[in-house]
Amino acid sequence: MQITPNKGKGAPFCSPGPRLHKIAALILTIPTLCLSTSAANCGESPTNDRAPNIVLILVDDLGWAGRRPVFLNLCYHTVHTPIEAKQEVVDRYAKKLRPDLRHQNPTYAAMVHSLDENVGRVLDKLDALGVADRTVVILTSDNGGFINPYRGRTVTSNHPLRSGKGSLWEGGVRVPLLIRWPGVAPAGLTCREPVVSTDFYPTILKMTGLAGDAAHNAAVDGVSLVPLLKNPQAALGREAIYFHYPHYYPTTTPVSSVRAGDWKLLEFHEDQRVELYNLAADPGEQNDLAAQVPERAEQLRRRLHAWREAVDAQMPEPNPARRPKMSRVSGIVTLDGQPVAGARITFLPAKGGRPASGVTDGTGEYRLTTFEKDDGAAPGRYAVTVVLKKTTGPARETWIVPKRYADPKTTGLQIEVAPGINRIDFDLRSD
Numbered sequence: 001m002q003i004t005p006n007k008g009k010g011a012p013f014c015s016p017g018p019r020l021h022k023i024a025a026l027i028l029t030i031p032t033l034c035l036s037t038s039a040a041n042c043g044e045s046p047t048n049d050r051a052p053n054i055v056l057i058l059v060d061d062l063g064w065a066g067r068r069p070v071f072l073n074l075c076y077h078t079v080h081t082p083i084e085a086k087q088e089v090v091d092r093y094a095k096k097l098r099p100d101l102r103h104q105n106p107t108y109a110a111m112v113h114s115l116d117e118n119v120g121r122v123l124d125k126l127d128a129l130g131v132a133d134r135t136v137v138i139l140t141s142d143n144g145g146f147i148n149p150y151r152g153r154t155v156t157s158n159h160p161l162r163s164g165k166g167s168l169w170e171g172g173v174r175v176p177l178l179i180r181w182p183g184v185a186p187a188g189l190t191c192r193e194p195v196v197s198t199d200f201y202p203t204i205l206k207m208t209g210l211a212g213d214a215a216h217n218a219a220v221d222g223v224s225l226v227p228l229l230k231n232p233q234a235a236l237g238r239e240a241i242y243f244h245y246p247h248y249y250p251t252t253t254p255v256s257s258v259r260a261g262d263w264k265l266l267e268f269h270e271d272q273r274v275e276l277y278n279l280a281a282d283p284g285e286q287n288d289l290a291a292q293v294p295e296r297a298e299q300l301r302r303r304l305h306a307w308r309e310a311v312d313a314q315m316p317e318p319n320p321a322r323r324p325k326m327s328r329v330s331g332i333v334t335l336d337g338q339p340v341a342g343a344r345i346t347f348l349p350a351k352g353g354r355p356a357s358g359v360t361d362g363t364g365e366y367r368l369t370t371f372e373k374d375d376g377a378a379p380g381r382y383a384v385t386v387v388l389k390k391t392t393g394p395a396r397e398t399w400i401v402p403k404r405y406a407d408p409k410t411t412g413l414q415i416e417v418a419p420g421i422n423r424i425d426f427d428l429r430s431d
Helices: 050-061 087-094 106-129 197-208 214-218 226-230 294-310
Strands: 025-029 070-074 135-140 177-180 241-245 255-260 263-268 274-278 328-335 344-349 356-359 365-367 380-388 396-398 413-417 421-423 426-428
Touching (some): 328 356
Parallel strands (some): 025 070
Antiparallel strands (some): 135 177, 344 380, 380 413
16 A cells, blocks of 8 residues: 655645544545546546546536545556557557567557556645645555456566465455545555455544444444554554355455455365465565465365355355356457458367357457357367358358468368367458
8 A cells, every 4th residue: 555645745634533624635545446437437547537527617617725525446447448549649658668578568558558547637626726635635546457458468467476366366355545635644655554445434423423324334344554554663453354256257266265364265166176385475466375385275275264154245156057168269360461350260169069160350359159159269179160251242151271280181170179268369361
């Protein structure tokens, strides 16, 4: 958690234990989290500033010049798929690319740039209204960076953290958190205490001096961060924090995790295996210690099970009618080096099963789905055909050779779909 500077302002309006009338506004801004009140629903696009303009008008209209207190939950769509940005900003970052850089996506960089600019515009408006010293600003994200490809290019990297969005490894759950509370939080300091987004609600109640609903508060899974904001070296005294994700995503299978101090345990629900890491020594979660420290792993597993039972967590159950796990298959189709739009790719299973197909978009990108609309294709061997869409006359069918495979067979190109994520590009030649 980063405690941000108060930009050299004068005497604080807020004292320890402030009441609502001493805070002009509180802004919680969460990039990538789309809610009904989000900027995305105000017409935001990564390539324009319409939503931030609406927000600035809203700031004026709400009377933030001290007439009444305001809470604004501002959720930018940026950064999120589709990965799109202003071309002039993309070009600026494209010039900075070098082969040795971990980040190779200038469009994503441009999206982050525009997000930074538009958050800055809101902060500038608070300065102009003269309420910055009475406004608490919280900036965070709802998940780690998206590490999967989008239109043929990896979106981002969370190095040195493992994995990304959707997973419970650190790359999926460790996110930025910056809080500016002028006059209360010391400026420019970093707090190392682990916190979670469920802490925001009790924190805001404490900041504003509001009681909230007692029945609701009794069930809240979070604690106030005010002690940390006043003293970044303080500790919350919390024994552990918990995560539960009983779902599938490209980066994970259903999983739960618990973190207690420097120790973190993940339990995967398909086979009940566990992984154990010491985050102080291994923040990238590369050295699984479950077999080396089994007593620690079992202690954390029991704690995790007790928490899930206490909160009545929904658990995944085996599906007796489960079909084979689908692999994700996507790629790009080019003809003589140029992307092809409207091409149909069909994967026919060699030993029976469900065919899968996809149609390329305007950039030549395709993604396979089965005829039952399942995403992907079952692992196995397939014969592949590509039908090119012509502007006149019937479509013509051609056998093609993808970049990464050998000579085509006389009965069609044979491709093996591996478990997991498959990237298969097709490079067509003119007849």
